[in-house]
Amino acid sequence: LYDNQNYVFRDSFEFANDPRAFFNEEDPAVxxxxxxxxxxxxxxxxIGLEAN
Incomplete structure (x- = not known):
């Protein structure tokens, strides 16, 4: 369907200081x-379709 070996996805996320809150944030983070x-x-x- 779509193949681009050069496609890169990056993002920044904050982690909770409290370990108990960290696990509570797992589902929303995903x-x-x-x-x-x-x-x-x-x-x-x-964008790729518009370029063609």
Whole structure:
């Protein structure tokens, strides 16, 4: 469907100072990074389609 060996996705995230809060943030953190990744990938695909 889509292959780009040069595609790189990076983002910054803050970690909780309290270890108990860290584990409470795991699910929301995964959701945030999945959403940001999907937004970035769709933008890349749309820009690629517009360039062709």
């Amino acid at each position: 959701q945030r990074i999945a959403r940001r990744f999907a937004e970035n990938l769709i933008s890349t695909l749309v």
